[in-house]
């Protein structure tokens with residue numbers, strides 16, 4: 364009798380320990396995700412100046428969720444992971460933090476028309492869900508990192524009008540979903556890599572105003588414009604009167 368009670372106690376405490384273990388792990392996992400995103404955003408913020416003070420809400424104040432920060436969007440599921448940073452045309456200036464690579468759910472990064480300078484961190488190749496990488500019209504220098512070829516979901520790479528140098532990485536030819544590659548208005552040299560012939564989803568390749576040479580040079584392989592102008596959408600009271608017959 365006494366030993367059976369003892370056994371029960373042992374089993375009970377074992378179960379309690381197990382429960383505690385899973386609870387702690389679960390809390391830690393959620394915490395890490397949330398906290399990693401938050402820390403990554405704060406690291407990104409630290410390296411930029413914001414003349415219009417639009418990012419003043421980006422602080423580590425405990426009561427504000429980073430999902431409510433200006434320009435930040437999160438997934439709607441219970442994990443609340445950052446999936447978009449949309450900060451174009453705000454006069455932001457600074458370098459791109461490699462900590463952005465910790466935003467493992469990031470799909471869209473739009474920092475176009477600012478004054479970002481310095482290089483594209485090779486670590487950004489860890490953003491496996493990234494679909495839109497938009498840095499057009501900044502002052503980014505250095506080469507386009509070949510590591511971007513690891514972002515296998517990329518659909519749009521927009522790097523036009525920066526100060527990029529070096530060669531187009533042949534590895535980018537292995538991006539199965541790439542539809543738009545715009546690197547016009549930079550100082551790229553060398554040839555367009557033959558691997559780009561494998562970009563079967565590509566509809567726009569814009570590489571003009573560089574120092575690229577030699578074939579194959581396919582520019583703006585855009586679908587031809589429709590023969591008749593598309594009818595613009597209109598709401599009933601705004602529609603123009605039909606022509607008299």
Ligand SMILES: *[C@@H]1O[C@H](CO)[C@@H](O)[C@H](O)[C@H]1NC(C)=O
Pocket residue numbers: 393397427428429430441442443
């Ligand atoms: C962190 O995640 C938890 C649960 O997934 C969520 O309830 C909470 O709002 C998140 N925190 C932030 C700051 O997004």
Ligand SMILES: *[C@@H]1O[C@H](CO)[C@@H](O)[C@H](O)[C@H]1NC(C)=O
Pocket residue numbers: 399461462463464465486
């Ligand atoms: C975040 O990214 C930086 C730069 O790549 C890295 O050093 C750091 O270990 C990462 N932190 C986490 C929590 O993943």
Ligand SMILES: *[C@@H]1O[C@H](CO)[C@@H](O)[C@H](O)[C@H]1NC(C)=O
Pocket residue numbers: 451452473475495497519
């Ligand atoms: C990025 O932002 C610019 C400026 O608002 C906008 O024109 C462009 O369509 C955006 N690109 C994407 C892919 O969201």
Ligand SMILES: *[C@@H]1O[C@H](CO)[C@@H](O)[C@H](O)[C@H]1NC(C)=O
Pocket residue numbers: 525526527548549550
């Ligand atoms: C390209 O390089 C030349 C010579 O170094 C420089 O004068 C020019 O401003 C550069 N262009 C761009 C777009 O960076």
Ligand SMILES: *[C@@H]1O[C@H](CO)[C@@H](O)[C@H](O)[C@H]1NC(C)=O
Pocket residue numbers: 549550572573574
């Ligand atoms: C192309 O390269 C030459 C020298 O290699 C340089 O003088 C020229 O400025 C470059 N052109 C552009 C558009 O950057």
Ligand SMILES: *[C@@H]1O[C@H](CO)[C@@H](O)[C@H](O)[C@H]1NC(C)=O
Pocket residue numbers: 536557558559560561
């Ligand atoms: C294109 O892809 C095929 C199949 O993955 C590969 O065998 C070939 O080497 C690639 N071509 C180039 C030019 O990279």
